[in-house]
Amino acid sequence: MFPTSTVAQLIQTTLHLDVRAYDRQAQLVVAVNNPAVTPPHRPAFPDLRTLTKCTRFTDVWQLSYFLIPQSAIVWVVGPFTTTALTSQLIASVLSRNQATISDRHQFAQFYNTLPILSQHEVQTTGTLLVNLLAHPLRIPAWQTLTTPQTAPAPAALPFKRPTTTAHHYQIEANLMATIRTGDTDKITDYFAPMTAMLDFFQNRLANRPLRSCQDMCLVSNTIDRIAARQGGVHPGDLDSLSEKFALLIERQRSIVGLKRLIVAMLTEYTQLVHDRSTAGYSPLIQRAVAAIWQHLGDSFKVASLAQWLQTSPSYLSRRFKQETTQTLTEFITAQRLASAKTYLLNTTTPITAIALLVGFSDPTTFTKRFKQVTHQTPSEYRRHPRS
Known part of the structure; x- marks a missing residue:
């Protein structure tokens, strides 16, 4: 044995x-x-x-x-x-x-x-x-047989694209525009045509349908990433998302699973643009917004943010208000409360823990700010959320 x-x-x-x-x-x-x-x-x-x-x-x-x-x-x-x-x-x-x-x-x-x-x-x-x-392991002694080759194998014919290829490129162009604008409603229109593309491309590599579909998904991941970047999403956010899907694609072992990944990619890239686009902002404010999102759970002040951006707190505050119509404090609080709502609706995490996770120094301050904005306490929102 x-x-x-x-x-x-x-x-x-x-x-x-x-x-x-x-x-x-x-x-x-x-x-x-x-x-x-x-x-x-x-x-x-x-x-x-x-x-x-x-x-x-x-x-x-x-x-x-x-x-x-x-x-x-x-x-x-x-x-x-x-x-x-x-x-x-x-x-x-x-x-x-x-x-x-x-x-x-x-x-x-x-x-x-x-x-x-x-x-x-x-x-x-x-x-x-x-x-x-259930049985003892048995490793056989294999013999090797090779079929004699009497003539050179014919060269494989190049993949011939059907006449619908132009239509597929048009779908991709429209899809990129939808991701670029962060249209979370319209993106659902592309779930069916994009998953159907996997059926279209799965015979591109002879006898390797899964690899063909994985290659198609990797291309789609790149296209979605480019569209989201054009939509104003910070490269740091895109790097982690793109890397995640690249790993998931390579580890997927069925075409059905790849179709689910296509839908997840479309959804997440579009939602990212919807939530985090900084298109139209100056480079300074784009960097400020990216820093806030990346350190939302940390305790930081406007002065430390300005120092990291190599500008003065007063200039940063003034420019931020001009471009976003919110003060820095209002923006940070709004992002923290939005993150808290996600935790309240999708998890059973205690409210005191949520307060600390999203960057509030104590639960009392969190509850006070939350009620000012939503007119509900966090507990009430968790039970009966208002739109």
Whole structure:
């Protein structure tokens, strides 16, 4: 019988999922994983000492695992996800688990590396694992046979684009205009035609439909990024979003999953322009707005912001008011309250924690400012939000 480490290595190499084996005292026996994507927290599994049934387990961080018990060993394969985790979903999970601000970047990077399995892939992968582990490992001695080549293989014909290609380019042009203006209503009109493009392009590489669709998604990611930049989004925000989707595309293993990613990309890039466009602002105010968004949860003053921008507080305040029609304090407070509303509606995070997460020094000040703007306390807004 082959050692446990050999079996674990075989599973990891084949499925590209991390593999652990625990004994019946829940002590780790072997682990084969990618150290570059190690979870930033310690997984909390059910009691492995009493586990008797094959289980698909999803923890509070929305990470899924296959748990497969044997007489002396419990195999744990994962983590993976079953949906593309958008930035809003990631923020919701991190907030719900009260992750500290300093940990959030590390968590977000980790989520962006996770493989995404469709429901069908979950079923087939689980079935494969159970049957593989039910029998002793047998590695055959392979022989190699090569078919004699009597004549040179004919050169592959270049891909011939159908006559609808021009129509596809027109869709892309209109799509970029929609992202560029941050039109979150109109962008939904492009979900169907953009996902249909994957069907159109999947035969571009012979016998490699998934790779063809991944290439198409990478192109779409670039197009969406360019449109959002033209719409006035700071490059720093675009870098993280573009990198996230590039990683998700490469780790996706089904065309259905890629179609979900296309929709997520369109939604997030357009929403980013809608929320964070600085088009029309001077370079100074664009930098000021970007700094505020990037450090919204931190405690900072106008004087420190002006010093970082190498200008005087009075000049910065005057220019900011002229260009945005808001004072710096009004703008910062509005952004913090908008972020707080997201937490209140999408998480169960305590209100005192939300106050600190969005940059208020104490919950009392947060509640007072929130009620001044919404005419509701945070608790009332969470129960019955007004538009």
